[in-house]
Amino acid sequence: MAAIRDTFFQECEEQLSELETGLLTMEAGDADPELINGVFRAVHSIKGGAGAFNLDSLVRFAHVFETALDEMRSGRLAPRDDVVKLMLRASDVLADEVRAARDGVEIDEARSLGMVEELRGLGPEGGTETDDGEDFGDFEFQPVAFGSDDPGGDSGDEAGADAGGWTVVFTPRADLYAKANETALLLRELGSLGEMTVRLDASRLPALDELDPEASYLSWTIHLASATDEAAIREVFEFVDGDCELAVSGGAAPAAPSFASELAAEPAAPASPELDIAALLARVQTSVADAPPTPEPAPLQAQATAPLVEPSPVQAAAPSVAAVAARQASDASANAAGATIRVDLDRVDRLIDLVGELVINQAMLSQRVLEAGLTRVSGVAMGLDELEQLTRQIQDSVMAIRAQPVKSVFQRMPRLVREVAAQTGKPVRLVTEGEATEVDKTVIERLADPLTHMIRNAIDHGLENPAKRAAAGKPPEGVVRLAAAHRSGRVVIEVGDDGGGIDRSRVKAIAAERGLIAADALLSDDEIDNLIFLPGFSTASEISDISGRGVGMDVVRRSIQALGGRISIASRPGLGSTFTMSLPLTLAVLDGMVVSVAGQTLVAPITAIIETLQPKAADVHALGGGAYVINIRDTYVPLIDVGCALGYRARPAEASQGVALLIEGEGGARAALLVDGIQGQRQVVIKSLEANYRQIPGVAAATILGDGRVALILDIDTIVAVSRGDLRKAG
Amino acid sequence: MSLTVLTVDDSRTMREMLRMALADAGFRVVQAEDGVHGLEVLSGEAPDVIVTDINMPRMDGFGFIEEVRGDPRHRAVPILVLTTESDAEKKNRARVAGATGWIVKPFNPTKLVDAIRRVAA
Numbered sequence: 001m002a003a004i005r006d007t008f009f010q011e012c013e014e015q016l017s018e019l020e021t022g023l024l025t026m027e028a029g030d031a032d033p034e035l036i037n038g039v040f041r042a043v044h045s046i047k048g049g050a051g052a053f054n055l056d057s058l059v060r061f062a063h064v065f066e067t068a069l070d071e072m073r074s075g076r077l078a079p080r081d082d083v084v085k086l087m088l089r090a091s092d093v094l095a096d097e098v099r100a101a102r103d104g105v106e107i108d109e110a111r112s113l114g115m116v117e118e119l120r121g122l123g124p125e126g127g128t129e130t131d132d133g134e135d136f137g138d139f140e141f142q143p144v145a146f147g148s149d150d151p152g153g154d155s156g157d158e159a160g161a162d163a164g165g166w167t168v169v170f171t172p173r174a175d176l177y178a179k180a181n182e183t184a185l186l187l188r189e190l191g192s193l194g195e196m197t198v199r200l201d202a203s204r205l206p207a208l209d210e211l212d213p214e215a216s217y218l219s220w221t222i223h224l225a226s227a228t229d230e231a232a233i234r235e236v237f238e239f240v241d242g243d244c245e246l247a248v249s250g251g252a253a254p255a256a257p258s259f260a261s262e263l264a265a266e267p268a269a270p271a272s273p274e275l276d277i278a279a280l281l282a283r284v285q286t287s288v289a290d291a292p293p294t295p296e297p298a299p300l301q302a303q304a305t306a307p308l309v310e311p312s313p314v315q316a317a318a319p320s321v322a323a324v325a326a327r328q329a330s331d332a333s334a335n336a337a338g339a340t341i342r343v344d345l346d347r348v349d350r351l352i353d354l355v356g357e358l359v360i361n362q363a364m365l366s367q368r369v370l371e372a373g374l375t376r377v378s379g380v381a382m383g384l385d386e387l388e389q390l391t392r393q394i395q396d397s398v399m400a401i402r403a404q405p406v407k408s409v410f411q412r413m414p415r416l417v418r419e420v421a422a423q424t425g426k427p428v429r430l431v432t433e434g435e436a437t438e439v440d441k442t443v444i445e446r447l448a449d450p451l452t453h454m455i456r457n458a459i460d461h462g463l464e465n466p467a468k469r470a471a472a473g474k475p476p477e478g479v480v481r482l483a484a485a486h487r488s489g490r491v492v493i494e495v496g497d498d499g500g501g502i503d504r505s506r507v508k509a510i511a512a513e514r515g516l517i518a519a520d521a522l523l524s525d526d527e528i529d530n531l532i533f534l535p536g537f538s539t540a541s542e543i544s545d546i547s548g549r550g551v552g553m554d555v556v557r558r559s560i561q562a563l564g565g566r567i568s569i570a571s572r573p574g575l576g577s578t579f580t581m582s583l584p585l586t587l588a589v590l591d592g593m594v595v596s597v598a599g600q601t602l603v604a605p606i607t608a609i610i611e612t613l614q615p616k617a618a619d620v621h622a623l624g625g626g627a628y629v630i631n632i633r634d635t636y637v638p639l640i641d642v643g644c645a646l647g648y649r650a651r652p653a654e655a656s657q658g659v660a661l662l663i664e665g666e667g668g669a670r671a672a673l674l675v676d677g678i679q680g681q682r683q684v685v686i687k688s689l690e691a692n693y694r695q696i697p698g699v700a701a702a703t704i705l706g707d708g709r710v711a712l713i714l715d716i717d718t719i720v721a722v723s724r725g726d727l728r729k730a731g
Numbered sequence: 732m733s734l735t736v737l738t739v740d741d742s743r744t745m746r747e748m749l750r751m752a753l754a755d756a757g758f759r760v761v762q763a764e765d766g767v768h769g770l771e772v773l774s775g776e777a778p779d780v781i782v783t784d785i786n787m788p789r790m791d792g793f794g795f796i797e798e799v800r801g802d803p804r805h806r807a808v809p810i811l812v813l814t815t816e817s818d819a820e821k822k823n824r825a826r827v828a829g830a831t832g833w834i835v836k837p838f839n840p841t842k843l844v845d846a847i848r849r850v851a852a
Contacts (some may be wrong), residue, residue, distance in 0.1 A: 570742070
């Protein structure tokens with residue numbers, strides 16, 4: 001049951017997303033009935049499942065929501081813009097209800113009740129819905145009782161109770177049989193209520209050659225010796241109500257005994273259907289009082305009770321065209337459905353681990369072959385080349401399994417935008433692009449928080465209020481743009497707004513006030529913009545409810561960096577700001593430059609490296625405090641000795657003896673890393689250092705090289721930041 | 732001999748619950764995800780009872796019942812409709828379409844099995 005519960009909540013998420021997507025499509029002006037149906041079904045399914053798990057609060061809310069959607073579905077409620085917007089907010093509440101139910105936490109009851117009122121307001125009588133409305137407080141699904149062991153409580157008909165008997169006259173119509181109901185089963189059910197005496201009236205039964213096997217000719221009169229109430233009896237016939245004539249007479253005291261005695265006294269009346277009773281009753285396995293034993297079987301009974309068992313041959317020969325067409329259609333879609341499978345993530349991860357091992361192993365093998373002195377043209381070396389290629393293909397394919405469209409995180413954003421828009425009172429339109437862009441699942445999962453924060457910021461800080469926008473000649477509705485795209489082996493995600501852009505004088509003033517920069521520092525526009533990424537910076541003079549949750553852009557930047565990504569900002573006064581994040585497609589492998597530093601082998605991520613160069617002694621200048629800069633084409637950038645930064649050596653190596661890697665950190669800041677030499681470029685499998693050892697500043701992760709040695713992967717941004725920090729302290 | 736029950740429901744949760752409840756009660760269970768799929772399954776199966784949802788994509792429960800009732804091979808199979816709606820209108824429509832009976836969600840396994848036993852020996 002717990003597993004089914006998990007399935008239910010998984011399915012809920014899918015349905016919530018379908019609901020939101022559907023409503024958003026409707027918001028865009030599409031009112032296709034199938035779309036409305038889909039939206040309705042989503043809520044309906046959630047309600048259905050929730051009922052099964054006794055999630056009362058969720059059921060209650062879903063019911064009200066569903067009722068409103070049903071109004072829309074039936075065309076009584078037009079999908080006007082304000083209605084759809086309300087439904088979108090209702091879908092947010094529903095999502096909260098689902099999650100509250102899943103996690104067993106309290107929900108914001110006032111919000112749910114408020115939404116219930118709003119949804120009711122859409123009702124057919126403009127909110128004055130009486131019957132449905134009144135019972136909301138104690139609304140519950142009263143499942144129809146099927147078991148006849150339920151005597152129906154005390155609401156029974158008193159006449160029946162004391163008389164100790166009921167007479168039921170039951171005459172099925174042909175329709176009853178056409179719907180596959182069976183009288184024998186109904187009688188058996190009735191028999192479970194108490195002792196009964198059954199009399200068959202077969203007087204209307206025609207001669208065999210005139211008999212229509214699908215018509216109904218029989219009628220039963222049943223005396224039920226039971227103190228049960230009429231409702232319980234009627235309930236037995238619930239399914240066939242309308243397809244039969246049913247008379248239930250409240251066990252009038254004189255009728256019952258006389259009927260019973262009549263049966264007992266006249267067991268062999270001519271042409272009397274009592275002859276069939278024993279056989280019939282044996283069939284329905286009910287206990288019967290006073291049934292006269294009779295040796296003769298009823299010849300027509302089988303047809304009478306189950307007239308549909310043998311379909312006529314004429315009908316059998318002609319399957320409906322519609323059914324055939326439907327079947328063909330379903331073949332096609334069944335194939336489509338068969339094109340995807342659900343796989344446990346653990347299995348994929350295990351496969352990725354194994355492929356990682358394979359890559360390492362293949363690299364080792366190559367190295368051994370090289371060491372063995374086999375020439376390039378030897379069969380072994382050629383075979384190895386092919387193996388290398390295949391390995392890479394396998395790796396790419398396995399990575400592709402983990403890749404998912406960013407849609408899963410993008411689609412959480414419309415709701416966020418609605419909420420923040422409501423809180424700030426700024427009308428906002430969210431534009432998303434490139435939802436189909438695929439990225440590693442882990443990257444996607446860890447993108448949600450930074451994106452959430454950036455979008456909050458974009459609305460809260462980026463967009464101006466409507467009055468200001470009007471003054472600037474902009475449309476009142478602000479636009480927040482969220483876009484994803486693949487660019488040169490990385491995924492680039494942009495969050496932009498068409499607001500006022502960064503107020504640079506203000507940013508600079510705040511940074512100076514917080515001691516982040518010197519008051520008289522000369523900074524370029526870019527440098528000023530990048531100040532917002534510094535820890536302890538927040539442009540809101542007082543922490544607002546929306547953006548201020550104790551996280552600033554520095555946290556965003558750190559989480560992006562933790563993903564091996566970079567973030568930068570571009571801002572134009574009056575036109576808005578755009579944050580650009582560049583992320584690796586996967587966290588499992590990395591294209592690295594293998595370098596030597598102080599006898600150690602290290603790996604630098606190639607994506608960060610702009611160029612490599614041989615420094616000339618004349619270009620390197622000491623700043624004092626162990627800091628150096630290097631002149632590269634008339635621009636001075638910090639020169640950082642990696643050996644010193646990591647503590648391999650105390651004094652910087654002679655720059656002209658080494659190689660400088662010109663790198664670009666996040667925000668476009670450049671620096672040069674001094675290493676002793678370059679060994680080559682290769683793809684390396686990332687092994688977490690944190691998981692296996694602990695976090696080391698300046699080291700992002702580790703890898704295993706072809707010769708089996710462990711090499712550390714440099715965390716370039718941290719190395720640069722630490723060196724700069726030293727500079728600042730020293731200065 | 733165990734009875735075969737075909738369940739038609741687009742909700743994975745509901746399918747799993749039905750499968751568990753019915754299998755526990757000793758029924759053989761075959762499942763379909765919507766009306767169209769249900770008809771496809773019927774081309775290779777002869778269930779003793781069909782349990783179907785109403786709100787489904789592609790072909791809803793009403794359409795499915797009509798198709799089954801129009802198919803000489805299966806038209807005598809009792810069909811129970813699964814519905815959260817306890818209002819008369821839905822039941823009526825299901826009955827007009829040819830449903831034998833209905834089960835109001837949420838159901839517990841006992842209720843479900845009782846309902847099936849009620850329409851099929």
